[in-house]
Amino acid sequence: MSQTRFPLPLRPEVEFDVKAPKELGDVAKPLSFFEKLAANGAVRHGVILIVVALIWEIYARYLDRPLSFPTFLDTLEALRDGFASGVIPARLSVTLQTLVIGYFIGLTIAAVLTTVAVTSRIGTDLLSTFTAMFNPLPAIALLPLALLWFGLGRPSLVFVIVHSVLWAVALNMHSGFLSVSETLRMAGRTFGLKGLRFVFGILIPAAFPAILAGLKIGWAFAWRTLIAAELVFGVSSGQGGLGWYIFEKRNTLDTASVFAGLLTVMAVGLIIEAVIFRLIEAKTVRRWGMQRG
Amino acid sequence: MALMMDQALAQTTSSSPLLSVDGVTLQYKTPDHLVTATYRISFDIQRHERFVLLGPSGCGKSTILKAMAGFLYPVEGCITLKNHVVDGPGPDRMMVFQEFDQLLPWKTVEQNVAYPMRVNGIGAQDAKARALDALAKVNLSKFADAYPHMLSGGMKQRVAIARAMAMKPDVLLMDEPYAALDALTRRKMQEELLQLWEDIGFTLVFVTHSIEEAVVIGSRIVLLSPHPGQVRAEINCAHLGLNERASPEFAELTGRISHMLFDGQNVAH
Structure with a gap:
């Protein structure tokens, strides 16, 4: 080893004295109040919202055409009136009921289809053909047909929602099942799990990140579809939903209330996505380390 | 005394094995080929043995372990556990995999x-x-x-x-469980495993491609030849453990195994 082709330079060894941490001053310095504030996501989002509201208010006042573009304060007032008179909550509850019914029927069918798909080859073919056919079809496009079959009322809306939820969820669930690692599958089988017990004990929890993504996409599709469907044909069996509220207020040129309705649609969408789904994520996939964030 | 020992020995060797692999040929399909992984492999595993399957990469040692676990069916021959033919995975043959993602x-x-x-x-x-x-x-x-x-x-x-x-379980199957670990951790885990065996005396089937690990862990080693895997030898090594690693006997045995596996070729490891 002493004689190599690449002569190494002779360098002296050195040692240094290391200062004690105390002499270096504060090693961990507390952040200032504003630094902490800036690190808080909620505060940053809040600031953006306030700025948008300000711009809105200033622009609407400058424009001064309340029939086409009401001010932010007028909209807030219409929103308050809508809630105070109980109209918006009533409409919202009609919409949400329809949504929940459609969503859960859609989920159930998706779960059955996917279970059949993972347990048999013909099931896999069935699912892939159906999703390829129906997934690109906008749910709204089925509305005329739904009206023909189920008439003017909640069943038509439910049908459309089921269609919008089913394929997105089934597709995600199935790809989630397929991506479950071979090791986990074999581990499950050495425990003696078979059939449905295997699906519930191993496949569903292991594919949960994908399933949750499917649930979120399905929810977003369903919510948009439902509001749009209500706008198109409005009253179902004497009770209108939130979409109908917006349509109605436009007809009476109560534009501030139209904006109030739209804000409500946004708020509900946001609450479910940012609160409910976040909560489910925090309790499941994040806690299990299957998803970062 | 010696007679009793002989009788005891005769009794244990003549009693029916816990797990028996009899003339097992295993094949699997790739998109292009039907590959024969192992050819007519036979060996018996007795209760309390630390049985090691050792062979170079691609000799089908993992495949045969999977067949013992019940994930694969032999195209020829049969695998029996306590005189019952293995058909499908079950909790009487728990398996420890190489991958870290085997926990839920x-x-x-x-x-x-x-x-x-x-x-x-x-x-x-x-x-x-x-x-x-x-x-x-x-x-x-x-x-x-x-x-x-x-x-x-x-x-x-x-x-x-x-x-x-x-x-x-009746038998614990381990498929290169320490292959993805660093050397220090692996040593620690080998010690722990041997200590556990001292405490409980479970029957172990252990797959590895490391000759040293095989000698340390095993009480009996089956050497498999390169692809397709056939039994090359069965070797006793219960007397060699972690403490004997520096002994000449240990070096002699690993040298002999290396020679048998690679037919004298100068192969590292």
Whole structure:
């Protein structure tokens, strides 16, 4: 080893004295109040919202055409009136009921289809053909047909929602099942799990990140579809939903209330996505380390 | 005394084996070929043995372990456990895999260990007690409530071993469980495994491609020839363990094995 082709330079060894941490001053310095504030996501989002509201208010006042573009304060007032008179909550509850019914029927069918798909080859073919056919079809496009079959009322809306939820969820669930690692599958089988017990004990929890993504996409599709469907044909069996509220207020040129309705649609969408789904994520996939964030 | 020993020996060798692999040929399909992984392999495993399957990469040692676990069916020959033909995976042959993702990420360490017992109808209290006991044996009591993603690779493997042993299987199958670990952790895990065997005396089938690991872990080694795998030799090495690694006997045996596996070619490892 002493004689190599690449002569190494002779360098002296050195040692240094290391200062004690105390002499270096504060090693961990507390952040200032504003630094902490800036690190808080909620505060940053809040600031953006306030700025948008300000711009809105200033622009609407400058424009001064309340029939086409009401001010932010007028909209807030219409929103308050809508809630105070109980109209918006009533409409919202009609919409949400329809949504929940459609969503859960859609989920159930998706779960059955996917279970059949993972347990048999013909099931896999069935699912892939159906999703390829129906997934690109906008749910709204089925509305005329739904009206023909189920008439003017909640069943038509439910049908459309089921269609919008089913394929997105089934597709995600199935790809989630397929991506479950071979090791986990074999581990499950050495425990003696078979059939449905295997699906519930191993496949569903292991594919949960994908399933949750499917649930979120399905929810977003369903919510948009439902509001749009209500706008198109409005009253179902004497009770209108939130979409109908917006349509109605436009007809009476109560534009501030139209904006109030739209804000409500946004708020509900946001609450479910940012609160409910976040909560489910925090309790499941994040806690299990299957998803970062 | 000597006579009694001989009789005892005769009795153990003549009693029917716990697990028997008899003329097993295994094949698997790739998109282009039907590959023969092992050809007419036969060996018997007796109770309490630490049985090592050793061979170069691609000799089908993992494949034959999977067949013992019941994931593959032999195209020829048969595998029997306690005189019953193996058909499908089951909790009497718990398996520890090489991959770290064999734990269920949605369960805590304790739930992971208890789960196979719960699946097989053992009550919650009983399963919990046995799980905690098994975790204590692999020195992971402190982490009972942690989720697998919080553990290091070595700890995950120890949980997997605890999970398999808590089931008290007839035979514990291990598929290169330490191959993905660093050398220091691997040494520690080998020590632990041997200590566990001293305590419990479970029957172990262990797959490895490391000659040294085979001699340390095994009481008996089956050497498999390169692809397709055939039995090249069966060797006793119960007298050589971690403490004998520096001994000339150890070096002599690893040299002999290396020679048999590679037919004198100068191959590293």
